[in-house]
Amino acid sequence: MASVSLQGISKIYPGEVHAVRDLDLEIRDGEFLVLVGPSGCGKSTTLRMIAGLENITEGTLKIGDRVVNDIHPRDRDIAMVFQNYALYPHMTVRDNMAFALKMRKVPKAQIEEQVRWAAEMLGLEPLLGRKPKALSGGQRQRVALGRAIVRKPAVFLFDEPLSNLDAKLRVETRAEIKRLHRELKTTTIYVTHDQEEAMTLGDRVVVMCDGWVRQADSPLNTYRKPADRFVAGFLGMPPMNFLEGYLETVDGKLGFASRDARLRLDEAPLDWLRGESRRPIVAGFRPECLELLDPAEGIEGQTLEATVQITEPLGSTMDVYLQTASGIRLVCRTAASPLEAGKAVAVQVLPENIHLFDPNEQGDSKSPTYYGRNLRVLESRGIAIPRLCTES
Ligand SMILES: Nc1ncnc2c1ncn2[C@@H]1O[C@H](COP(=O)(O)OP(=O)(O)O)[C@@H](O)[C@H]1O
Ligand SMILES: [Mg+2]
Incomplete structure (x- = not known):
């Protein structure tokens, strides 16, 4: 497990697109932090910089005590879950979950043990032999969750993982993610445009707009003591x-x-x-x-x-x-x-x-x-x- 520290982080895409502006954020070890804001406010860019999928234009990013600005995504000890599941279609659920461990040359017996542990955690045992096309949307997202936890990474990154699910499944999977966090206590950074998700999941909620952080606070404080008119109007x-x-x-x-x-x-x-x-x-x-x-x-x-x-x-x-x-x-x-x-x-x-x-x-x-x-x-x-x- 690890803390994550963003110091003066900015992202400017070609064409002078200021996606993230001078972001300072200290995420505690074990914290569940939610980035929320309207579409285009810079949430995914922030997450992708933490994951190493996007270069950081300016600022310092630390995971634990280590500056990781120039560290390859594979070596950052993070796992990311996307909206579109991103499973390998030709592999079974078991192989999808085992893949990252195989790449890291983890011994076979240990891979089996960890896959079994993750499958049990998420009730995926009956699906281990299936391929993604034989799964419902909800099941696919559970497999994506399984694939993330199986490696026992220091940090989970979620980018709108529930957006493709229907309303009922969204609420169920949300509760599942909360339970996983309670049990694993892994530092989690979760991106959503959905204020209800933000309020129900976050230990702390970071409200973004136009690349700026408007407020970083407990869910209750952002609601009761909004820092400005944007936060006041966005939440609720x-x-x-x-x-x-x-x-x-x-x-x-x-x-x-x-x-x-x-x-x-x-x-x-x-x-x-x-x-x-x-x-x-x-x-x-x-x-x-x-x-x-x-x-x-x-x-x-x-x-x-x-x-x-x-x-x-x-x-x-x-x-x-x-x-x-x-x-x-x-x-x-x-x-x-x-x-x-x-x-x-x-x-x-x-x-x-x-x-x-x-x-x-x-x-x-x-x-x-x-x-x-x-x-x-x-x-x-x-x-x-x-x-x-x-x-x-
Ligand atoms: N690869 C890219 N090239 C140029 N602009 C981008 C790129 N990705 C995102 N942007 C722009 O950066 C801003 C923030 O995007 P993003 O982080 O995806 O927002 P969010 O996830 O909050 O919807 C938007 O204005 C978006 O158009
Ligand atoms: Mg996004």
């Missing part, structure tokens, strides 16, 4: 609601005001924003944090008015799509109840559920501050925010 389904507006001070108390709403903010953690009224700000709140009330029950400073557009029943819960008077769309996840399109409602947002982000315009697309930073998270970490509109 339905996604977080955003309202553009500005800060205001009413009777000495800090609030958020937009065309549709005036909402009270928790004051205690926002001392440093005092005197920043009229500062442009984006308020964010998650769908499950909203409460729908009768318009007559509206509460000053806590509710905004909206009209129901569509409801999507999901069994015990439902998603309610709303529109404010100024035309902003919001979504609320709430307990299932009869609610008709066209009905006017008061949407309650409690102060503690409001995230505050800098507007997007700050910074530019070439820098990681492009997406509005989460001001409360910065404050909780003691990071000073430049004042924008200090009052006299």
